[in-house]
Amino acid sequence: MIDELKKELQQIIHQEKEKEIIPFLKKITFKEKKALVPFLKKYKEQIFETYTVEEKSKWGLSFSRKDKHSIEKRDLITKVCFVCYNKTDFKKAFWNSVNIITSDEYINDIIPWYVPNWYSNLINEENSWSLDYLKTMFLMSKGLLEPSNNLIVSKLPNAIIDSKTINGINVNSYTPEVLESYSVTLNEHIWLIFEEDSSINNNYINYRLNNYNKKNDVWIDTFIDLVEAKKLDRNKVLEASILTSTKNFNQNLTGWFFDLFIKLAPTNDEVLALQNELFSALNSPHSKVVNTVLRFFKKVGNLKKFQQLNFIENCSILLNSETKSVVNSTLILLDKIAKSNNKLVEDICLKTTEALLNVDDKIQLRASKIISKYGNIDSVELKDEVNLYQESLFYSSKKVLSVFIEGSEEDELAIEEELSTQILTESNRVEVYSTFDELLFFVSQVLDNNGVHHIDLFLSYAPRLNLLINSENVSKLEPIFKRALDLTFSFENRNSQIGELEFKAAYYLNDFSEILMEKYANELQNFKNYKTNKIQKLKKENFFRHYKGNLKEIEYQSINNRVYHIHQSLFIASKKLIQAKMALEFLSTPTHYPCWVAPEILIDRIKKYENSTIKINPYDIQIAIARLPLNEFDDSLLHKINEIRNKEIQETLKYFYNFLPLKEANVLRKDVWMQAVLCKKNSDDINYFKETFEYKLEKETTDYKWDCKLQDHIYNVYDYEKRKNVYKTIQKKEIRFFTTKEKIKETFIQQIKSYLNPKKENSIVSMYSYIRFNKRQYETVITPKDDVKFLNLAPNNPEVFLQQVVKYVLSESTFTSETNKKNMVNILKGLFDIWCRKDYQESVYLFLAASFLCSDKVSRELAAEIWIKAVSENNFKTELFGRVLGKLQYNEYGSFKRFTDLLTLNLLNISKNHNRNLLVLLNAMIANMNEKPLRNTKKLVDILFELKQAFKDFELSDKTKDKLTLWSKTKSLSLVIKKII
Known part of the structure; x- marks a missing residue:
């Protein structure tokens, strides 16, 4: 019987007998439907099968998918599936399941005689875009659907807009009468809008309604009209609008409801009646809500029915708000x-003292005036409260509150003790793994990018693991090899923590697996089969050609960006150790977080290489030297260095640790010496190296000039008035690097001689030649998952990498992508961890200064943390930093408000030492700024005045005084500048 049904069904579908499908479905029993399901699943896949079409064009080959069967056959099999499948099967088989079952065809032809028991549930679960409010209500009225609150709220906002296409033009009409089509709409459904998250606040921004001319939001006007027509209760709407602040809605949606509240214009009596609800709204995290409540409270604050004591007791959260307008309104x-x-004056004064902690001088002054105006001078409690905040008071506030402040002399901030910058501590030591299980566990997680130092450790641990592998435990590596292979055939780095270096590690593990499969063929047969099946599947789906290159040996892998050349070389060196069955540690393997190498351990590693036949990789030793802490050693280290047989390396380390002057050394391997010279940052040694060995060190020392000016950019944009593309010049403030060297003019004969006999510069294998990024149009310049690993290659000399970051990420202060923000956050966190000296070159301070002014708040705050730490450790060139900031702001590289807000919120009043450094910074900054003050300069000058009052012995430079004199011609600045100079 079932076979006959299958044949009949196949005949109906293949001959596209549309009129016979409904009678066929009506006659089959429940048992027959269930029996047909296994057949239908396979048959449905056949009818919906597609095939690949390969097309040639002038751009190359393109591939597309086309259906093997007609749309009529697919429609017929879909109806059969609807009648026979359960909810899970139908939902899985059709991505647009609700669109299908709520279509007019199904409602008219099938639903009248068959409604599956899962019909209502599926509609509620999927919440399809094709289902509108009126159809939802129709299905509800027929008893076919019990709509969930979520479904109603998602459909109702669109109900008052009717969209039609007339003569090919989309016409939208305002149809509020729809809300009165069903009584349940105004009685129940519309109130759900106040309870559930919805799109009511942004649905109609882009609509042009042909019968609606008001300028307000269409739904706000709809509510107002319904209230005025008494179709909705006014008090209920007001109360519901306020209570949305407690529903955990997002800022925009909550703000929309409070716009509705404002448009309804509640009277003073209504505000007083809704006090309890309004007080609860004060706890909202959204400033618009709080400001709106305070706006109405200010109207009724002096009335008897207003709960004044309740407000005073609960206004601490308002006085400590980060939003200035909230604090001001509260005061x-x-x-x-x-x-x-x-009667409440004493309570008010005590509560107002909390605002004295605010970093805004105007807010402090307003609070101080309230205390001075109403406060009792003889109140011991009030004096004690005021004195608690004395250290954070601005000069103007101290002056107003002088009668409340004890002592004639101002208390100063405590002098902060200089923090230790010791790196090689026991708490900072990297854990060492040695057993098979430990190494296996570590290698299993290296592809997940859980630590910035994991790739460094992996290079040494993989060869060590190789020596512990035998026929009994080799199969334990199969999951690791499968993970590496899967990563090789994926684009996982687009949406995970995996970077390009983890892909390199996966390619390396592929090579490792091939080496082991030659030795342990039987034990790794399962993995071999897995790999073969994976490749065959990709070939069948025409995807293998995209990944074929990823299966090449690591030595022949392409390098997408030149910066990866360094790690590529290290991976190859590590693979050679596996092939040689040796387990030498890389010299650069970190011993202390995040990337440092202890000198004693480095020497032990060098000695092991001397006792082997393996040559030291040139990049490995350069990275190792760049990771040596410069000042953490004692005289006993000299004895340890003398144990090295290689005189070149021995003398290099002696020079690095001040046991040997450079001029007395026998320099042969310039690549090793170059790194040591760069790390010590002694200008005499750098110049001696340049002159003696005829190597300019331009790339290594970032020896470029920079400026920040308006740059012209030409874009091809569409002009809507001219109706064509036009070239438009746009000016942008950018940081630009350039060389100041003048080109020597040559005669034509000299040019020919230079071409035929070019002057060869001494060649050095320098890792810095590869710390460069290739800018590509559609790719991220610096991958956020790898950026800190590049920074950690040379923690003693991060200038080269950070200059590249400035060039590609910070050339403009406003970030153009989220990727750039991620770059900045990662790199600043990394720089915080490695910052340990003040003699970094200007490019490091340029990076940090640009970070102070960039558009990302998190990046600015992280940069501030670096400044706080470095100043605490006396590892910061404050004057240089100030000059760089001034040069950047000469043409206002970034919003000046960003900088002044950072000063007041993050940098001011950390300690006396920090405040003095801020004064040095501002002194150098102002000297290098514009003669005409920028917008928000007033705040900068106010802070300068406050700092100058704290350090009256500090003498401003003549340049700063001259600049301030010029600024004083501006009316808003003249008064405070006269007090300064």
Whole structure:
């Protein structure tokens, strides 16, 4: 019987007998439907099968998928599946399942005689875009659907817009009458909008309604009209609007409901009646909500029915808000209450002292005036409270509150003790793995990028693991090899923590697996079969050609960006150790987090290489020297260095640790010496190296000039008035690097001689030649998953890498992508970990200064943390940093408000030492700024004044005084500048 049904069904579908499908479905029993399901699943796949079409064009080959069977056959089999499948099977088989079952065809032809028991559940679960509110209500009225609250709320906002296509033009009409089609809409459904998250606040931004001319939001006007027509209760709408602040809606949606509240214009009596609800709204995280409540409270604050004491007792959260307008409004309301109720004056003054902690001088001054105006001078409690905040008070506030401040002399911030910068501590030591299980566990997680130092450790641990492998434990590596192979055939780095270096590690593991499969063929047969099947599947799906190159040996892998050349070389060197069955540690393997190498351990590693036949990789030793802490050693280290047989390396380390002057050394391997010279940053030694060995060190020392000016950019944009593409010049403020060297003019004969006999510069294998990034149009310049690993290649000399970051990420202060933000956050965190000296070159301070002014708040705050740490450790060139900031802001590289906000919120009043450094910074910065003050310069000058009051012995430079004199011609600055100079 079932076979006959299958044949009949196949005949109906293949001959596309549309009229016969409904009678066929009506006659089959429940048992027959269930029996047909296994056949239908395979048959449905056949009918929906596609094939690949390969097309040639002038751009190359293109591939597309086309259906093997007609749309009529697919429609017929879909109807059969609807009648026979359960919910899970139908949902899995059709991605647009709800669109299908709520279509007019199904509602008219099938639903009248067959409604599956899962019909309503599926519609609620999927919440299809094709289902509108009226159809939802129709299905509900027929008893076919019990709509969930979520479904109703998602459909109702669109109900008042009717969209039609007339003569090919989309026409939208305003149809509020729809809300009265069903009584349940205004009685129940519309109130769900106040309870559930919805799109009511942004659905109609892009609609042009042909019968609606009002300028307000269409739904706000709809609510107002319904309230005025008494179709909705006014008090209920007001109360519901306020209570949305407690529903955990996002900022925009909550703000929309409070716009509705404002448009309804509640009277003073209504505000007083809704006090409890409004007080609960003050706990909202959204400033618009809080400001709106305070706006209405200020209107009724002096009335008897207003709960004044309740407000005073609960306004601490308002006074400590980061939003200035909230704090100001709270202080204004407290002042208003104090005027109207003498009994609460003492409570108000004590509460107002909390605002004295605010970093905004105007807010402090407003709070100080309230305390001075209403406060009792003889109140011991009030004096104690004021004195608690004395250290954070600005000069103007101290002056107003002088009668409340104890002592004639101002207390100063405590002098902070200089912090230790010791790197090689026991708590900072990298854990060492040696057993098979430990190494296996480590290698299994290296592809997940859980630590920035994992790739460094992996280079040494893989050869060590290789020596511990035998026929009994080799199969334990299969999951690792499968993971590496899967990564080789994926684009996982697009949406995970995996970077390009983890892909390199996967290619390396592929080579490792091939080496082991030659030795342990039987034990790794399962993995071999897995790999073969994986490749065959990709070939069948025409995808293998995209990944074929990834299976090449690591030596022949392409390098997408030149910076990866260094790690490529190290991976190859590590593979050679596996092939040689040796387990020498790489010299650069970190011993202390995040990337440092202890000198004693480095010497032990060098001695092991001397006792082997393996040559030291040139990049490995350069990285190792760049990772040596410069000042953490004692005289006993000299004895240890003398144990090295290689005189070149021995003398290099002696020079590095001040046991040997450079001029007395016998320099042969310039690549090793170059790194040591760069790390010590002694200008005499650098010049001696350049002159003696005729190597310019331009790339290694970032010996380039920079400026920040308006640059012209030409774009091809569409002009809507001219209706064509036009070239448009746009000016942008950019950081630009350039060389100041003048080109020597040559005669034509000299040019020919130079071409035929070019002057050869001494060649050095320098890792810095590869710390460069290739800018590509559609690719990220610096991968956020790898950026810190590049920074950690040379923690003693990060200038080269950070200059590249400035060039490609910080050339403009406003970031153009989220990737750039991730880069900045990662790199600043990495720089915080490695910052241990003040003699970094200008490019490092340029990077940090640009970070102070960039558009990302998190990056600015991280940069501030670096400044705080470095100043605490006396590892910062404050004057140089100030000059760089001034040069950047000469043409306002970034918003000046960003800098002044960072000063007040993150940098001011950390300690006396930090404040003095800030004064040095501002002194150098102002000297290099514009003669005409920028916008928000007033705040900078105010801070300078406050710092100058704290350090009256500090003498401003003549350049700064001259600049301030010029600025004083601006009316808003003249008064405070006269007090400074």
